[in-house]
Amino acid sequence: KKLKDSYIGFFAERGHVEIPSASLVPQNDPTTLFISAGMHPLVPYLLGQSHPAGKRLVNVQKCLRTGDIDEVGDTFHHTFFEMLGNWSLGDYFKTEMIPWSYQLLTEVLKVNPDHLHVTCFAGDSNAPKDEESANLWLSLGIPQDRIHFLPKKDNWWGPAGTTGPCGPDTEMFVDTKPQSGPVDFETGCRQGRLIEIWNDVFMEYNKNQSGGYDRLSQRNVDTGLGVERNTAILEGHQDNYLSSIWQPIISQIENISHLSYADPNNLRPMRIVADHLR
Numbered sequence: 001k002k003l004k005d006s007y008i009g010f011f012a013e014r015g016h017v018e019i020p021s022a023s024l025v026p027q028n029d030p031t032t033l034f035i036s037a038g039m040h041p042l043v044p045y046l047l048g049q050s051h052p053a054g055k056r057l058v059n060v061q062k063c064l065r066t067g068d069i070d071e072v073g074d075t076f077h078h079t080f081f082e083m084l085g086n087w088s089l090g091d092y093f094k095t096e097m098i099p100w101s102y103q104l105l106t107e108v109l110k111v112n113p114d115h116l117h118v119t120c121f122a123g124d125s126n127a128p129k130d131e132e133s134a135n136l137w138l139s140l141g142i143p144q145d146r147i148h149f150l151p152k153k154d155n156w157w158g159p160a161g162t163t164g165p166c167g168p169d170t171e172m173f174v175d176t177k178p179q180s181g182p183v184d185f186e187t188g189c190r191q192g193r194l195i196e197i198w199n200d201v202f203m204e205y206n207k208n209q210s211g212g213y214d215r216l217s218q219r220n221v222d223t224g225l226g227v228e229r230n231t232a233i234l235e236g237h238q239d240n241y242l243s244s245i246w247q248p249i250i251s252q253i254e255n256i257s258h259l260s261y262a263d264p265n266n267l268r269p270m271r272i273v274a275d276h277l278r
């Protein structure tokens with residue numbers, strides 16, 4: 001609750017209107033079965049329709065990602081989760097959003113800036129290398145060796161379904177084991193030591209029916225910060241299921257099964273049962 005209140009409050013102070021979480025079942029969208037991101041119910045507004053609450057929105061959205069189901073069982077993937085997000089519908093862009101991300105993470109959530117890594121889009125035939133985002137991170141004090149350029153499969157987000165708004169993103173990762181010394185980005189991600197905590201998507205493109213990318217009539221910002229991951233990190237855990245969100249469910253599974261989560265053989269099955277129950 002504290003995380004949600006801090007996030008919503010930060011963006012309310014910057015002119016954003018809080019909107020309610022939409023239903024997990026999409027309304028008027030045949031391209032996908034479930035809402036998988038905060039931007040998803042906002043697709044018409046990212047495409048240019050005017051939103052009744054204005055051009056700056058913030059919320060906490062319930063999400064279901066069937067695509068992640070095979071990842072469930074590790075320390076930080078879930079099918080159902082909540083996502084904090086804020087949007088610019090053709091209003092502010094990178095020069096406002098990246099400094100706000102840095103400020104919220106380091107000043108409000110008190111993430112140590114020395115533990116942050118960021119990634120930016122490396123560029124391809126559809127869109128250029130995102131030097132602007134990288135330079136903004138540099139100007140905020142993130143050193144070059146913690147800014148990583150990655151291709152479309154890593155640093156491009158969307159569309160949520162088969163077609164729709166999408167664009168290059170910049171992703172923020174936190175080192176959950178800084179005491180172990182410097183870590184190579186790829187190794188840290190593979191080990192589950194570097195965890196993605198927030199994602200700013202710069203939605204300038206629309207993926208069309210033939211798989212091409214058209215420019216949108218407006219430049220949007222779409223961000224998403226996972227409530228479960230960030231709660232675990234803020235509570236000092238390297239396993240989401242040890243956080244206050246999941247412990248009641250894990251305890252109940254232990255009570256019913258007479259097995260212990262502390263036994264390494266039970267970690268994966270208990271996480272899967274907990275995720276699917278939730």
Ligand code: SER
Pocket residue numbers: 036037038039085157199200201222223224225
């Ligand atoms: N749509 C992006 C995501 O889901 C940012 O919210 O990560």
